[in-house]
Amino acid sequence: MAGTANKKQSRIQTENRSLILTAALNVFSTDGYRGATLERIAERAGMSKTNVLYYFPSKEEIYHTALEQTVEGWLEPFSEISAQGDPVEELRRYISLKLQMSAEQPEASRLFANEVQRGAPLMLDFLKTRLKSLVDEKAAVIREWIDQGKLAPVDPYHLIFMIWATTQHYADFDTQIVAILGDQSKQKGFQEQTAHAVLSIILNGIRPR
Amino acid sequence: MAGTANKKQSRIQTENRSLILTAALNVFSTDGYRGATLERIAERAGMSKTNVLYYFPSKEEIYHTALEQTVEGWLEPFSEISAQGDPVEELRRYISLKLQMSAEQPEASRLFANEVQRGAPLMLDFLKTRLKSLVDEKAAVIREWIDQGKLAPVDPYHLIFMIWATTQHYADFDTQIVAILGDQSKQKGFQEQTAHAVLSIILNGIRPR
């Protein structure tokens, strides 16, 4: 039986699987799981529908694989927030990184958002275990910073939610932002301008006074 | 007005249309336009599939009507931000209201989010015209407040985006929040706690220093 991703694969196999996953990320992220069709994924990947099903056993498997990939990249920067660093600097770095990810991989952000909005059927367990642990851990770090007087007293969980909400908004609501701001949102300086504004408000908001 | 061709309707007609729209909001908001089925909407509305199509000509019409309703309620509080009021108080009121809406009508928020995330096929024109005008107008108000030294100098558009992102996050990512915070997020005090944290960070972030 066609095994999972870890079997030995020919060059053409890994290449085509990668093509499919890239196309799938694009289609799933805008149309959602049910709205997406194999036809469109195949088209984007530059191969036939049946060929797509040769490399993956089913539509759901494609979705699942794409989702797993994005989640991995999602956790990493968050887990790197260090209790040893300077609080404001640590958060500045994390927020900047997250904004950059939204700008460079908006589709990954939307795929994740879409999954959560439908009730996270494939990810609920992950959210309740690994993610919860990690958030609890980082919330404790933030609370310690507050106790040490290095940050204004604010609920750590809501701070984390706010950072996620704000940074991901630039990917998930890109259509709305472009509609409102026009071309400027697609030009070079926009990313820096965004980072400056977001960092300014959040960091000011949590600086001890 | 508002485009709804309000023919005379019997009691049972208005009642059933309302039942359908409520069910539709629920289903569309989680499954998206394409993922939703008339079958599920009918089931939720407590009537047969064919009967649903007796009251609405098509699936798209149901979606369109539900979307229009939510957008109306969406604009109103924003348009009420007044240049005459105290800046911090005006924003506090708006943010609080928006948080309340997220808590009380999470489905409306998700329906809107879903539509934007798929590229806003039915709403792009609205976003580029009415919404853009309104945002430009309110951004000018905020800029004036800044010029008068009543707020810290921050890009008004990004401030607005941040408020939207943060407040809507509590509706759109409810699944994730519940997974992380557990039962407490469904208990009484949670809404106040959220409002306090969000207001504290944002208002501190934009207070002149």
Add this chain to the structure above:
DNA sequence: GTCTATATCCGGATAGAC
């Protein structure tokens, strides 16, 4: 490995009885 059928199912929409 890739293609051309094709089986099968599901969802939206219509027709017509009551």
Add this chain to the structure above:
DNA sequence: GTCTATCCGGATATAGAC
């Protein structure tokens, strides 16, 4: 106004030729 029956298009997945 509501129901049963049905049509039709589209979508996933499979079979089998090349």
